[in-house]
Amino acid sequence: MNTSLQLLLTRHSLGAKHLVDPAPDDAALNQMAEAALHAPDHGELVPYRFVVVRGAARERLAAAFTAAALRAGKDEAGAALDAERAARPPVTVALLARLDLGHPQVPAHEQWIAVGAALANYLNAAHALGFAGKMLSGAKVRDAGLQAAFCGPGETLVGWVVLGTPARPPSTRAAKAAARDIWQDWTE
Numbered sequence: 280m281n282t283s284l285q286l287l288l289t290r291h292s293l294g295a296k297h298l299v300d301p302a303p304d305d306a307a308l309n310q311m312a313e314a315a316l317h318a319p320d321h322g323e324l325v326p327y328r329f330v331v332v333r334g335a336a337r338e339r340l341a342a343a344f345t346a347a348a349l350r351a352g353k354d355e356a357g358a359a360l361d362a363e364r365a366a367r368p369p370v371t372v373a374l375l376a377r378l379d380l381g382h383p384q385v386p387a388h389e390q391w392i393a394v395g396a397a398l399a400n401y402l403n404a405a406h407a408l409g410f411a412g413k414m415l416s417g418a419k420v421r422d423a424g425l426q427a428a429f430c431g432p433g434e435t436l437v438g439w440v441v442l443g444t445p446a447r448p449p450s451t452r453a454a455k456a457a458a459r460d461i462w463q464d465w466t467e
């Protein structure tokens with residue numbers, strides 16, 4: 280099979296507990312960003328940006344996750360789990376959407392599609408480079424403290440992509456849907 284298609288057909292998400300060092304370095308993160316920029320984007324608005332959390336910054340993210348968990352009413356054990364989710368991944372990348380809601384030609388839904396397409400290209404590029412990861416959001420994205428920590432004015436905290444080297448091959452799983460069931464010819 281064509282190797283590019285093979286890459287697309289073998290990408291799977293992998294959670295933080297299966298991600299180890301080495302993490303994508305600057306060169307890899309840049310190639311992933313380049314791939315994101317090649318995704319469909321009406322008006323070339325680039326309605327997204329990535330914020331990389333790595334090294335010592337992971338402890339700051341863990342503290343921010345702890346605070347958010349406590350604000351959400353979690354107990355100490357629950358907050359510690361959230362802190363672990365921030366500290367464990369080799370790299371965590373926040374995905375921020377920055378939509379131009381007053382754009383005369385490109386409505387919001389098209390800009391959201393561009394954000395999703397960029398994310399898909401970003402994850403596929405990580406996979407092509409030998410890394411794995413997973414996009415995560417959860418109630419945390421609605422926490423005012425975390426939003427303030429990551430977002431500029433008008434931006435939306437979409438979530439965080441955890442990234443690293445896969446510690447194990449992806450588990451086999453049932454297909455989401457049969458490919459032949461999600462397309463059809465247009466008939467009268």
Ligand SMILES: Cc1cc2nc3c(=O)[nH]c(=O)nc-3n(C[C@H](O)[C@H](O)[C@H](O)COP(=O)(O)O)c2cc1C
Binds near residue numbers: 291292414415
């Ligand atoms: C914007 C966005 C947010 C997501 N948030 C979560 C999440 O909080 N928790 C989770 O388990 N999966 C979340 N997912 C789904 C996973 O990233 C992943 O796509 C899903 O587990 C299916 O695995 P696959 O990518 O291998 O098909 C999210 C996906 C997207 C696109």
